[in-house]
Amino acid sequence: MDLEEFKRNGYETVDRIYNYYKSLRDDPSSIAVQSDVKPGYLRGAIADAPPNRGTSFGEIQDEFRDVVLPGLNHWQHPSAFHYFPANTSFESMLSEMLISSINNPGFSWDSNPCSELELQVMDWLANLFGLQDTFHHFRRGAGGGVVQASSSESILVAVTAAREKYLHENETRDQSRLVVYASTQTHSSASKAARVLNLRIRLLEVSAETELALTGEAVARAVAEDRQNGLVPFIVVATVGTTSTGAVDSVDSVGSVARQNRLWMHIDAAWAGTHLAVPEVRDELMLAAINQYADSINIGMHKMGLVSMSTVAFFVRDLRSITDALTITPEYLRNKATDSGQVLDFKDCIIGLGRHFSSPKIYFMLKSYGVEGFREHIRRSIELGERFRQLLKSDGRFELVCKPRLSLTVFRLRGGEGSEISSVNELNRKFYSNLVAHRNELSLTHTAVNGVYCVRFVCGCPQTKEKHVDKAFHVIARVGAETVNGF
Ligand SMILES: Cc1ncc(COP(=O)(O)O)c(C=O)c1O
Known part of the structure; x- marks a missing residue:
């Protein structure tokens, strides 16, 4: 790729990133939060050896989009409530481009x-x-x-x-x-x-x-x-x-x-x-x-x-x-x-x-957000976590497993009166596995706390708004009800 091609392809790449984030913002349900590919999905889909003669950048981009990216779990999706956030910002992305261009x-x-x-x-x-x-x-x-x-x-x-x-x-x-x-x-x-x-x-x-x-x-x-x-x-x-x-x-x-x-x-x-x-x-x-x-x-x-x-x-x-x-x-x-x-x-x-050379990422982000902008981002995630807990409390089927922290809630389905821990764990394993089946709608992870099986819900993706939390809760409530009924 020569310098002129770099400029053209660079703008085109930013366009692709723009379109991705536009979909995440305006039409997130068009993107399944988690991929449903099976292990080894790429084997055979990508050539066994690199080409002898170079391929055009557009072709590489298309293959990457069509063949590699189907295996992507979308951590920047507004319905990603799993593990912990790994969020980013446009400031970080653009400064990353500068950093990699000087590669020091x-x-x-x-x-x-x-x-x-x-x-x-x-x-x-x-x-x-x-x-x-x-x-x-x-x-x-x-x-x-x-x-x-x-x-x-x-x-x-x-x-x-x-x-x-x-x-x-x-x-x-x-x-x-x-x-x-x-x-x-x-x-x-x-x-x-x-x-x-x-x-x-x-x-x-x-x-x-x-x-x-x-x-x-x-x-x-x-x-x-x-x-x-x-x-x-x-x-x-x-x-x-x-x-x-x-x-x-x-x-x-x-x-x-x-x-x-x-x-x-x-x-x-x-x-x-x-x-x-x-x-x-x-x-x-x-x-x-x-x-x-x-x-x-x-x-x-x-x-x-x-x-x-x-x-x-x-x-x-x-x-x-x-x-x-x-x-x-x-x-x-x-x-x-x-x-x-x-x-x-x-x-x-x-x-x-x-x-x-990571410090420019912090520099660009903090100069652009300012201290108050950064605080606003943190506060919003905590508020969204609290909103989720309010919704959870309104449904008697659920209980918190431990004290919620910041934007993180660890919860499970209640067992029936006098249920053994093993049976409540079994119920919640089933619940989580039913939730995983909704991988195109939301992404969650589970944990076990001193032998108690439970589900985790954590906010922090800047794309997440109240409506995404509400929608996630409705899926969780529906799946919870179905799990209890079928247990
Ligand atoms: C409390 C805590 N410590 C350490 C780590 C490991 O972080 P890293 O992936 O940056 O090594 C994690 C990852 O989630 C974590 O939650």
Whole structure:
């Protein structure tokens, strides 16, 4: 493709994107939210080898549309209420185009001085989320923020930094007795980090009594027990907004126990963290305790933050603890700027070397939305979640399984009087499988909370309006009634 063709095809691609979003806005029922293709659907549909001679861009676009995209689940569809949102914005899309056009791996200041933008926008985010000065680059304190490609990598970086800090302070390389703490509700990425680093992890049980939150008491008990057995506690991962139910760990009591026991405390706020932009939910999300105790926190901008994959804001109280753990500078990467000590090379804060230049996405989005526009987006999703709960309450067949959080509702069909848990679970499995059959109308996911099978409903797609929530509820209510009648 030459430059002139690029221009023509570029406009044509934007037209295609425009038409897609126009359909999502004006005629969403013309697009099935979830695909109904079967595993292997692409095998045979795409040639086994690339063509010898190039194909025209228009032909490639058409094949992509007709052959590949039928397998697309539409996360930007107004009736996508599954997992967690992975929303984006037109600002993010257009800036992504600019970023990919300059394609700069920006691992060091020397390789991309405009990676300095990241320092600025991370401070904007720290400010937006109410993080105290120590988590900012340009205020008093030793901390700051860095873009990581995922929350999983953020947790891996935090655990690595905590491990290196412990080993350094104790002048040892023996990590065989170190223990990571988390809860059974913690995202699997904490267990994955422990596995990658060959560390022990202890997942502590949580119960309905604490609203599925990990408590300081549970951590203190486990730490004391493990110490008696010769083990060495060194980090606890607390979650603000668990994946299954949005539970918020008791950051204050866990933080206080972590402090007393010299444990690093990482906060996984992959989904809920962006909601800290809204002052009225900061108490619920324990911002004061985060500020007081957290050593690090990850907030997924690519979930609710109107920025496309893969963009996670990772803040640390002491940046040196990260760079001490991850800095390795071979001769071929040495340069004057790095040697001067005046710059932050982002390669020293991440697992990889080359990286996506993601900060312009945050910059474009936040400059265009403004703080109030971003807050409005978060508030709307919470309001839509509340609207869904009101509708659910009006139908006696349903019950909430746990305390709803922000825009997330976890619910199920009630069992009959005196029903066994196994039978209510069976009813709800059937209910969910009947809902899945309506994949062209809405998309939901399920979970199990301490043995209770349930369905999750979460809002956050900017395309979603009240009418889509109402329509989803009507499908859910109808399918619920049919399931109960046929059980
Ligand atoms: C609480 C929590 N932590 C971590 C993750 C993993 O996020 P990522 O896909 O960015 O690694 C998720 C994903 O949904 C999550 O909900």
